[in-house]
Amino acid sequence: MTTMREVADRAGVSIATVSFVLNDTKPVTPATRERIETAMAELGFRRNAMARALASRRSHLLALAYPALEHKLGSTGMEFVTGAAAAAREMEYHLVLWPVSNDATELGELVADGLADGVLLMEVLLDDPRIEVLQRAGLPFSLIGRTADPDALDYVDIDFDQTMTIALDHLQELGHQRIALLQEGPLQRLLQSYGPKRRTRQAFRRMTRHRGLDVVVLDCPPTVGGGRQAVTRLVAEHPDLTAIMVQNEHAAAGVVSGLQSVGVAVPRDMSVLSFLTSPDMAMMSDPELTMLRAPGTALGDLGVRRLIDLVEAKPRPTEPAAPQLIPCELVAGETTAAAPSR
Amino acid sequence: MTTMREVADRAGVSIATVSFVLNDTKPVTPATRERIETAMAELGFRRNAMARALASRRSHLLALAYPALEHKLGSTGMEFVTGAAAAAREMEYHLVLWPVSNDATELGELVADGLADGVLLMEVLLDDPRIEVLQRAGLPFSLIGRTADPDALDYVDIDFDQTMTIALDHLQELGHQRIALLQEGPLQRLLQSYGPKRRTRQAFRRMTRHRGLDVVVLDCPPTVGGGRQAVTRLVAEHPDLTAIMVQNEHAAAGVVSGLQSVGVAVPRDMSVLSFLTSPDMAMMSDPELTMLRAPGTALGDLGVRRLIDLVEAKPRPTEPAAPQLIPCELVAGETTAAAPSR
Numbered sequence: 001m002t003t004m005r006e007v008a009d010r011a012g013v014s015i016a017t018v019s020f021v022l023n024d025t026k027p028v029t030p031a032t033r034e035r036i037e038t039a040m041a042e043l044g045f046r047r048n049a050m051a052r053a054l055a056s057r058r059s060h061l062l063a064l065a066y067p068a069l070e071h072k073l074g075s076t077g078m079e080f081v082t083g084a085a086a087a088a089r090e091m092e093y094h095l096v097l098w099p100v101s102n103d104a105t106e107l108g109e110l111v112a113d114g115l116a117d118g119v120l121l122m123e124v125l126l127d128d129p130r131i132e133v134l135q136r137a138g139l140p141f142s143l144i145g146r147t148a149d150p151d152a153l154d155y156v157d158i159d160f161d162q163t164m165t166i167a168l169d170h171l172q173e174l175g176h177q178r179i180a181l182l183q184e185g186p187l188q189r190l191l192q193s194y195g196p197k198r199r200t201r202q203a204f205r206r207m208t209r210h211r212g213l214d215v216v217v218l219d220c221p222p223t224v225g226g227g228r229q230a231v232t233r234l235v236a237e238h239p240d241l242t243a244i245m246v247q248n249e250h251a252a253a254g255v256v257s258g259l260q261s262v263g264v265a266v267p268r269d270m271s272v273l274s275f276l277t278s279p280d281m282a283m284m285s286d287p288e289l290t291m292l293r294a295p296g297t298a299l300g301d302l303g304v305r306r307l308i309d310l311v312e313a314k315p316r317p318t319e320p321a322a323p324q325l326i327p328c329e330l331v332a333g334e335t336t337a338a339a340p341s342r
Numbered sequence: 343m344t345t346m347r348e349v350a351d352r353a354g355v356s357i358a359t360v361s362f363v364l365n366d367t368k369p370v371t372p373a374t375r376e377r378i379e380t381a382m383a384e385l386g387f388r389r390n391a392m393a394r395a396l397a398s399r400r401s402h403l404l405a406l407a408y409p410a411l412e413h414k415l416g417s418t419g420m421e422f423v424t425g426a427a428a429a430a431r432e433m434e435y436h437l438v439l440w441p442v443s444n445d446a447t448e449l450g451e452l453v454a455d456g457l458a459d460g461v462l463l464m465e466v467l468l469d470d471p472r473i474e475v476l477q478r479a480g481l482p483f484s485l486i487g488r489t490a491d492p493d494a495l496d497y498v499d500i501d502f503d504q505t506m507t508i509a510l511d512h513l514q515e516l517g518h519q520r521i522a523l524l525q526e527g528p529l530q531r532l533l534q535s536y537g538p539k540r541r542t543r544q545a546f547r548r549m550t551r552h553r554g555l556d557v558v559v560l561d562c563p564p565t566v567g568g569g570r571q572a573v574t575r576l577v578a579e580h581p582d583l584t585a586i587m588v589q590n591e592h593a594a595a596g597v598v599s600g601l602q603s604v605g606v607a608v609p610r611d612m613s614v615l616s617f618l619t620s621p622d623m624a625m626m627s628d629p630e631l632t633m634l635r636a637p638g639t640a641l642g643d644l645g646v647r648r649l650i651d652l653v654e655a656k657p658r659p660t661e662p663a664a665p666q667l668i669p670c671e672l673v674a675g676e677t678t679a680a681a682p683s684r
């Protein structure tokens with residue numbers, strides 16, 4: 001392994017100067033820094049991040065625990081991951097991918113290794129076994145998403161009520177009174193208490209009742225075929241529906257093509273609004289879906305910054321910071337229009 | 343910070359025994375290990391992964407450099423990342439996400455930090471500026487993908503020739519003689535030398551010439567609308583085409599719906615074969631696409647294992663290991679069938 005002395009000799013400076021550059025302990029002229037860094041590169045000197053980590057008692061590694069097995073992270077999920085990784089880099093931390101099941105055992109093993117300064121949880125369940133593992137380990141952690149009772153936790157999440165308000169306002173302004181909510185189901189055992197589905201359904205039922213709207217709520221598999229079949233039955237059984245809110249991005253394109261295949265024109269006869277998705281998925285439908293865009297990048301970014309606040313807080317806060325909720329943004333596509341007059 | 347003595351006292355064992363558990367240096371009875379690990383958890387003792395890394399001169403961190411900005415990593419790209427992260431975990435390494443541009447500057451800064459034992463490059467360009475940065479830093483690295491002249495590099499990649507052979511055999515067995523290749527384009531400046539597009543096009547031209555097939559090669563934007571428009575023009579200008587190979591997964595669903603909208607039934611009148619994609623994307627089309635499935639998980643896994651071999655090799659090998667190429671797998675969907683007899 002190359003030593004600091006070798007770097008110093010090659011750069012024609014003192015070891016102390018090399019150390020100033022390595023540890024940013026004192027200002028060094030750009031020219032000198034340039035000479036030293038060139039010498040390091042030429043000698044293959046490896047700045048000892050580990051030693052610095054040991055000194056600071058911090059690894060500057062943040063673990064992103066994501067259950068890749070239970071839930072495919074498609075384009076929409078990838079926006080959360082990319083937002084988190086970019087924020088970590090900007091804050092001079094590194095995001096480590098921990099592909100672990102929602103089941104807590106694997107996470108426990110990784111936490112015991114003590115490598116990460118903190119953990120960011122994604123795909124949070126209403127009753128998430130991972131929380132207790134992290135609490136017992138005493139490791140700082142934040143959630144993107146939340147449990148059924150999250151008051152004691154540090155979390156950021158989608159503002160489902162605000163998002164539903166935006167969605168219903170949009171449809172009501174267009175004159176829609178009879179609206180269906182089509183979600184993903186049946187869910188695998190582990191995901192049965194998946195928060196976003198439950199919260200969206202509850203907000204939909206509560207708000208539509210309050211607004212005096214007629215509603216239907218149903219599930220279908222997360223496939224284009226599933227969406228086609230579901231919507232074909234739906235329009236047969238509920239001929240007076242004028243709008244469908246789809247929280248099932250893999251089925252949404254099938255909802256649109258299924259409607260068209262049974263002679264229901266989108267959006268002339270039926271409006272389709274894709275709830276909680278990303279542009280990539282909206283573009284997979286023809287015509288392109290009007291959507292409530294998931295704030296993936298923003299939540300990934302926010303989750304990491306809050307986790308870093310926790311990691312660096314001295315002393316460790318006894319209360320979590322106030323949660324931050326971000327609504328989805330309405331992005332106009334070509335699948336919503338004025339309700340047909342009957 | 344909790345000390346080993348505190349852990350030993352609480353667990354009622356000697357410091358040496360705690361150290362055996364920490365460093366796996368000597369066998370310890372499950373019961374004792376359990377007591378010690380409970381004591382660590384209760385005291386919030388953090389096994390010092392940093393100290394061990396320093397001792398072993400290895401961080402056990404592998405960096406995955408992926409240019410999230412240039413290229414959206416959708417479901418297909420995510421399979422590479424997940425396969426790599428899972429293999430790293432199995433080998434007791436950790437995969438760190440480095441979202442850096444194909445442009446080399448950012449990568450240089452990260453490499454200089456010396457945190458990672460090695461780097462895995464994805465989305466490799468035929469002339470990739472990141473290679474020189476890694477070579478100058480003397481850091482072990484492997485590629486998933488390859489440059490125009492990869493002989494001196496350690497890489498795994500898709501076997502484009504073998505994949506094209508499988509694709510053309512499939513279409514020829516069905517009697518197709520006039521075949522189009524629809525790829526993604528125009529590409530952003532940085533991606534203009536993106537390997538997979540060039541290699542696929544070259545293999546397609548070479549092999550179809552050799553087999554005496556009539557071909558058309560064209561590009562369209564990576565959107566459903568782009569696929570629709572391109573295919574509408576295509577069938578108007580080339581009415582005798584019977585099959586379209588699509589290497590543009592975001593346009594593929596539009597190719598199918600576009601054909602149907604102009605009265606060309608899929609697969610009865612026209613076969614559509616999606617080249618280099620994943621089940622998630624194949625399912626976004628209706629009917630579901632027959633595809634050449636990208637070996638994402640396998641290549642992610644293989645890339646990481648080869649990188650770890652490099653990292654742990656003593657002495658550092660002077661020659662790269664033989665490259666490994668994996669073909670895509672033909673997965674039957676509902677969009678290819680016997681060529682119509684004219």
